[in-house]
Amino acid sequence: MDTIDAKRRSRNMARIKAKNTKPELILRKYLSANGYKYRIHFNLKGKPDIVFLKKKVAIFVNGCFWHGHGCKVDHTAKSNLDFWNAKISKNKERDILNNKALTSEGWNVFIIWECDIRKNSPETYKDLFNILNDSSTSASTTS
Secondary structure (H helix, E strand, C coil): CCCCCHHHHHHHHHCCCCCCCHHHHHHHHHHHHCCCCCEECCCCCCCCCEEECCCCEEEEEECCCCCCCCCCCCCCCCCCHHHHHHHHHHHHHHHHHHHHHHHHCCCEEEEEEHHHHHHCCHHHHHHHHHHHHCCCCCCEEEC
């Protein structure tokens, strides 16, 4: 059972952005500051958040809750559990299919999680820079 009325729930959900989220903006600022040129929201399978066309690298900035990461940032919904469990499960399945489609087309896929960006972990960026600077990167990489 939902704890707030349908009208307020609809307003709340409508305010959640899919593009230009705070973690995505932080990553883009970091990439730009380090001299990387990229495209955003390029029309590929799954709509990667950041794309390096010449290197064929697609980066997805995944929200921990929306993609079911299971970290400390991720949390369990307190109401309407059946809906949320089904939604997150479908998101995970779609992510897998999109990543497989991209890798089969020769793209390197890098997933960076909201929690890693929040931590501002040098290891996260190190892995990403290794992928961007290494032309012999394996087809699919996740963080």
